[in-house]
Amino acid sequence: MGPIYFFAFVVAVASADQLKAAAKEDYRLPQIYDISNYELDLLVPTDTFTSKSDLYNGTVKIQLAFTNATDVLYLHAHPSYITLQTVTFNNLKLAKEDYGIDNVTNILKIQLTNPITVNNKYYLIIQFEGRLSTTDMYGFYKSSYVDAKGKTKYLATTQFEPTHARRAFPCFDEPGFKAPFTVSITYPSELNVLFNTQVKYSTNTSKELTSVTFDPTPKMSAYLLAFVVSEFTCSTGDKVGSTIYEVCSRNETASLRDLAVTVGPKMLAALNNLTAIDYGKYMKKLDLAAIPDFSAGAMENWGLNTYREIYLLWDNKESSNKYKQAIATVIAHETTHQWFGDLVTCAWWSETFLNEGFAEYFEYFIAHEVFPEWELDKQFVLEVMHTVLDSDELENTQAIQSDCYTPTEIGNKFGDISYNKGASILRMVSHILGQTNFIAGLRTYLTTNAYAATKPEQLWAALSEHVDNSISNLPADLPTIMNNWITKSGFPLISVTLSGNNLIIKQKRLSLSGNDTTTWYVPITYTISSDSKKFEDTTPRAWLTPDKEYLNITPKENTSWIILNNQESGYYRVTYDDVLWDCIKRALVSENFDGIIELNRAQIVDDLFSLGKADEISYQSVLDITGFLSNDTSYYPWYAAFEGFSFLLRRVGKTSKLGEAVSAYVLGQMNALYESVPFNKLNDSEQVYTLKQVLALTWACQLGHEGCVDEAVSLFADFRENGTKPNKNLRTVVYCNGLRYSSNSTDDWEFLWNVFTESENLATERSTIISALGCTTDTELLKSYLEKTLTDESGIRLQDAASVFSAVYSGNPEGIAVAYDFLTENYTQIAQRYQSMNSLSTLIKGISERFTTQGEVKKLQDFIANGDLPEEFKSSATQAVEIAQSNLKWTEKFEDELMDVFDVPKSAGAVAKSLVSVMLAVGVSLFLVR
Numbered sequence: 001m002g003p004i005y006f007f008a009f010v011v012a013v014a015s016a017d018q019l020k021a022a023a024k025e026d027y028r029l030p031q032i033y034d035i036s037n038y039e040l041d042l043l044v045p046t047d048t049f050t051s052k053s054d055l056y057n058g059t060v061k062i063q064l065a066f067t068n069a070t071d072v073l074y075l076h077a078h079p080s081y082i083t084l085q086t087v088t089f090n091n092l093k094l095a096k097e098d099y100g101i102d103n104v105t106n107i108l109k110i111q112l113t114n115p116i117t118v119n120n121k122y123y124l125i126i127q128f129e130g131r132l133s134t135t136d137m138y139g140f141y142k143s144s145y146v147d148a149k150g151k152t153k154y155l156a157t158t159q160f161e162p163t164h165a166r167r168a169f170p171c172f173d174e175p176g177f178k179a180p181f182t183v184s185i186t187y188p189s190e191l192n193v194l195f196n197t198q199v200k201y202s203t204n205t206s207k208e209l210t211s212v213t214f215d216p217t218p219k220m221s222a223y224l225l226a227f228v229v230s231e232f233t234c235s236t237g238d239k240v241g242s243t244i245y246e247v248c249s250r251n252e253t254a255s256l257r258d259l260a261v262t263v264g265p266k267m268l269a270a271l272n273n274l275t276a277i278d279y280g281k282y283m284k285k286l287d288l289a290a291i292p293d294f295s296a297g298a299m300e301n302w303g304l305n306t307y308r309e310i311y312l313l314w315d316n317k318e319s320s321n322k323y324k325q326a327i328a329t330v331i332a333h334e335t336t337h338q339w340f341g342d343l344v345t346c347a348w349w350s351e352t353f354l355n356e357g358f359a360e361y362f363e364y365f366i367a368h369e370v371f372p373e374w375e376l377d378k379q380f381v382l383e384v385m386h387t388v389l390d391s392d393e394l395e396n397t398q399a400i401q402s403d404c405y406t407p408t409e410i411g412n413k414f415g416d417i418s419y420n421k422g423a424s425i426l427r428m429v430s431h432i433l434g435q436t437n438f439i440a441g442l443r444t445y446l447t448t449n450a451y452a453a454t455k456p457e458q459l460w461a462a463l464s465e466h467v468d469n470s471i472s473n474l475p476a477d478l479p480t481i482m483n484n485w486i487t488k489s490g491f492p493l494i495s496v497t498l499s500g501n502n503l504i505i506k507q508k509r510l511s512l513s514g515n516d517t518t519t520w521y522v523p524i525t526y527t528i529s530s531d532s533k534k535f536e537d538t539t540p541r542a543w544l545t546p547d548k549e550y551l552n553i554t555p556k557e558n559t560s561w562i563i564l565n566n567q568e569s570g571y572y573r574v575t576y577d578d579v580l581w582d583c584i585k586r587a588l589v590s591e592n593f594d595g596i597i598e599l600n601r602a603q604i605v606d607d608l609f610s611l612g613k614a615d616e617i618s619y620q621s622v623l624d625i626t627g628f629l630s631n632d633t634s635y636y637p638w639y640a641a642f643e644g645f646s647f648l649l650r651r652v653g654k655t656s657k658l659g660e661a662v663s664a665y666v667l668g669q670m671n672a673l674y675e676s677v678p679f680n681k682l683n684d685s686e687q688v689y690t691l692k693q694v695l696a697l698t699w700a701c702q703l704g705h706e707g708c709v710d711e712a713v714s715l716f717a718d719f720r721e722n723g724t725k726p727n728k729n730l731r732t733v734v735y736c737n738g739l740r741y742s743s744n745s746t747d748d749w750e751f752l753w754n755v756f757t758e759s760e761n762l763a764t765e766r767s768t769i770i771s772a773l774g775c776t777t778d779t780e781l782l783k784s785y786l787e788k789t790l791t792d793e794s795g796i797r798l799q800d801a802a803s804v805f806s807a808v809y810s811g812n813p814e815g816i817a818v819a820y821d822f823l824t825e826n827y828t829q830i831a832q833r834y835q836s837m838n839s840l841s842t843l844i845k846g847i848s849e850r851f852t853t854q855g856e857v858k859k860l861q862d863f864i865a866n867g868d869l870p871e872e873f874k875s876s877a878t879q880a881v882e883i884a885q886s887n888l889k890w891t892e893k894f895e896d897e898l899m900d901v902f903d904v905p906k907s908a909g910a911v912a913k914s915l916v917s918v919m920l921a922v923g924v925s926l927f928l929v930r
């Protein structure tokens with residue numbers, strides 16, 4: 001699925017009832033079926049495309065053999081959506097009491113009356129009535145939009161991954177069961193239908209209805225099927241080899257397809273090239289369809305990729321560069337899945353990373369081939385790796401490979417560990433092997449396992465065939481080296497200490513709490529000041545191994561500093577002793593940062609903030625060493641710094657004395673950065689400049705930089721009074737701060753809300769405004785904004801409700817209490833409307849992550865104690881309390897230190913230290929010889 005999995009499957013907790021009612025193993029099907037094909041016929045009648053009915057009829061005919069003797073057949077069917085009418089096995093219509101669906105596991109159990117013969121072929125035929133979901137966006141569901149004439153149009157569309165194919169038709173709904181599907185769909189003649197494959201033939205079954213039969217699909221998993229019955233129209237892109245390429249959406253958005261139509265075929269061509277397997281060998285066409293209501297970001301159904309509108313439709317004048325990048329990268333992500341996921345599929349969701357890690361990796365690295373000037377290879381480190389290193393420090397982080405059984409547990413696998421850590425580990429492997437060998441290994445993996453379902457063993461086996469030990473220098477075989485990176489949670493902190501002329505390198509797990517003693521095979525790369533090719537070589541120069549306590553290296557040349565982890569190619573953090581840190585600090589303030597490249601400057605900043613957080617280094621040192629930022633105007637180190645400051649501000653609260661001191665410090669530090677990206681210096685054609693400009697202005701305005709606020713407010717006024725729309729890239733800044741610093745908040749808010757409702761066809765603008773509307777500090781407005789998430793008529797789509805929530809609690813400190821009160825007052829309605837406790841769980845955790853006082857936590861505790869809460873909400877609220885309490889503990893522990901460092905007087909006249917306090921090891925010069 002697409003990268004905004006967090007909308008779809010968020011840190012949910014396993015439902016206590018579910019676990020009680022069924023043993024975990026009961027959620028799995030016996031692995032004894034060999035399915036040769038499915039024939040699926042669906043009839044979706046005219047009434048179903050109105051508000052009158054949600055029903056359809058279906059017949060599925062499955063041909064299968066058994067590899068082991070049995071007298072029971074198990075497959076999936078969701079009882080809330082599927083009503084069984086008849087079940088026929090081996091030409092025998094079974095009695096009703098011979099079959100039934102388990103409400104908890106969604107497994108349809110069929111008692112076979114006659115014994116089966118192993119390896120014989122049998123037919124299972126099931127007739128059923130199905131129901132489209134209208135309350136969530138999973139399975140076969142209904143979506144709607146208002147057309148150009150103001151008429152509501154309904155469409156029927158699907159989202160099956162990971163466990164929702166069973167809602168649409170009875171099937172073996174596990175990724176490992178693959179078969180070809182022959183599908184026919186009968187639907188109202190005035191509509192049209194998209195499916196994974198092309199239409200084989202079409203007949204008019206009656207005056208109103210048309211029946212279409214599609215080409216059989218390749219052998220594939222059920223979760224990758226998709227159908228869309230709608231009035232969509234399509235735009236055709238360039239053919240890629242023999243592959244027909246189309247982008248489809250509601251007709252009103254036809255003019256917004258150009259970007260996808262141009263970029264999509266390029267991504268497909270680049271992947272044909274990279275994989276050396278032509279997409280056209282398996283599929284004749286690739287359609288990309290934008291669905292008005294969509295739960296994930298996008299979905300890789302083989303031959304028919306589905307997207308949120310925001311990730312497919314773009315307007316050159318109105319939509320920002322950031323959205324352009326999002327569209328290009330999400331297309332790269334889903335296109336990658338056509339090989340990694342669709343052709344070769346993870347055998348079970350415990351290895352979701354075999355799908356999603358690759359998709360996330362190539363999301364950046366294939367898009368990078370098409371848009372090299374965007375530097376996505378470098379952006380990867382900020383957006384993917386830094387993000388997941390942060391969450392992978394938490395004590396209860398999952399391993400990449402971890403057991404899962406229930407739908408909730410499976411849903412949890414679609415989180416940043418499978419995606420971002422998976423991708424970061426793959427990037428590390430590509431650096432260990434060298435890019436050429438890595439790609440050769442991937443080609444072997446795909447060729448060897450085409451149509452199959454894989455475990456990590458198959459990946460390592462294929463890559464092992466292409467190891468060149470003169471490059472990789474492996475201390476053990478590849479599966480051994482990779483084992484702990486995949487099966488253990490967390491990652492190592494590498495420490496470097498100077499001992500005479502030697503450097504002693506050690507590892508331990510970096511963790512905010514806990515005492516895990518895992519060790520890893522760690523590829524070590526480094527650069528010293530005298531290296532001519534600084535930070536270029538990312539193949540391992542040495543290895544730390546689990547069996548040795550330390551590694552000893554002696555650089556052969558004179559050096560005044562050493563930095564480990566070139567280009568942050570290894571998935572780990574690094575710390576140094578005081579002397580070595582001081583050397584780095586002094587290099588960073590020399591001319592041109594003494595050759596330390598921006599990616600490694602970003603690494604140092606990101607590592608330092610994390611080390612400070614984990615109490616591995618003092619905050620005084622963090623600020624001293626990152627002091628160079630006042631003279632650095634590069635995007636990369638500043639992106640990392642803002643993440644670090646953002647954590648501090650969340651912990652201490654922006655409005656506290658300490659928060660104000662942190663804000664003032666950041667504003668001081670970012671002066672040069674701010675000056676480098678003025679409002680009137682627009683450069684839309686330079687991607688990284690534009691990203692930096694938006695980032696810097698967002699922070700400056702948010703922290704109350706006067707010049708920034710004045711500019712934003714005046715551009716907003718110009719929009720409101722004269723209709724001059726702000727530049728597409730500055731809109732987030734202008735809209736948000738226009739409201740945040742408004743002197744007329746109700747009118748300004750209403751004005752922007754009207755712009756929102758008039759932007760029905762432009763998803764990017766709607767999304768920008770959804771965030772901005774949370775920027776007002778007027779609590780009444782925020783409250784009424786949240787209320788709009790409870791009804792469709794308000795204009796806020798269900799898919800956007802969670803974004804409204806996060807806009808409110810992250811917009812301003814005032815929003816936190818408003819969001820909290822709203823959630824606790826309306827949880828029944830919210831849960832009902834969302835039909836999913838997952839969203840409640842995310843919302844409550846998102847809010848409590850921002851609690852800074854004992855009072856707030858107490859309030860939540862009382863709420864849990866006194867309310868008659870649904871079990872699942874109670875459990876996530878309890879977790880939220882734990883998170884908040886551990887955050888408060890963190891603040892308690894660090895508050896004094898931070899007060900000193902940021903020069904905040906403590907109440908009883910404590911002596912404030914200066915910010916620019918001098919580090920310990922001043923003036924030590926380091927010469928490592930031989």
Ligand SMILES: *[C@@H]1O[C@H](CO)[C@@H](O)[C@H](O)[C@H]1NC(C)=O
Pocket residue numbers: 043045055056057129
């Ligand atoms: C499905 O088929 C049954 C039996 O033929 C029929 O009664 C019912 O109306 C059909 N439902 C739909 C939605 O067509």
Ligand SMILES: *[C@@H]1O[C@H](CO)[C@@H](O)[C@H](O)[C@H]1NC(C)=O
Pocket residue numbers: 030031032067068
């Ligand atoms: C199926 O039979 C084989 C061979 O007897 C046996 O090894 C395997 O464990 C059986 N599988 C299941 C799921 O019962």
Ligand SMILES: *[C@@H]1O[C@H](CO)[C@@H](O)[C@H](O)[C@H]1NC(C)=O
Pocket residue numbers: 079103
């Ligand atoms: C399963 O759910 C249906 C519909 O909600 C209900 O009628 C039935 O009693 C449930 N069966 C079991 C075994 O809980």
Ligand SMILES: *[C@@H]1O[C@H](CO)[C@@H](O)[C@H](O)[C@H]1NC(C)=O
Pocket residue numbers: 233251252254
């Ligand atoms: C799609 O919209 C265009 C105008 O943008 C219109 O000319 C065309 O008739 C519409 N097509 C359909 C099928 O509605």
Ligand SMILES: *[C@@H]1O[C@H](CO)[C@@H](O)[C@H](O)[C@H]1NC(C)=O
Pocket residue numbers: 269270273369
């Ligand atoms: C395919 O690869 C070749 C050689 O590596 C390269 O020259 C060509 O530009 C690539 N084509 C695409 C579409 O990426």
Ligand SMILES: *[C@@H]1O[C@H](CO)[C@@H](O)[C@H](O)[C@H]1NC(C)=O
Pocket residue numbers: 514515517
């Ligand atoms: C880790 O800490 C827990 C309690 O904090 C303790 O029970 C456990 O024995 C410790 N494990 C090791 C390996 O030190």
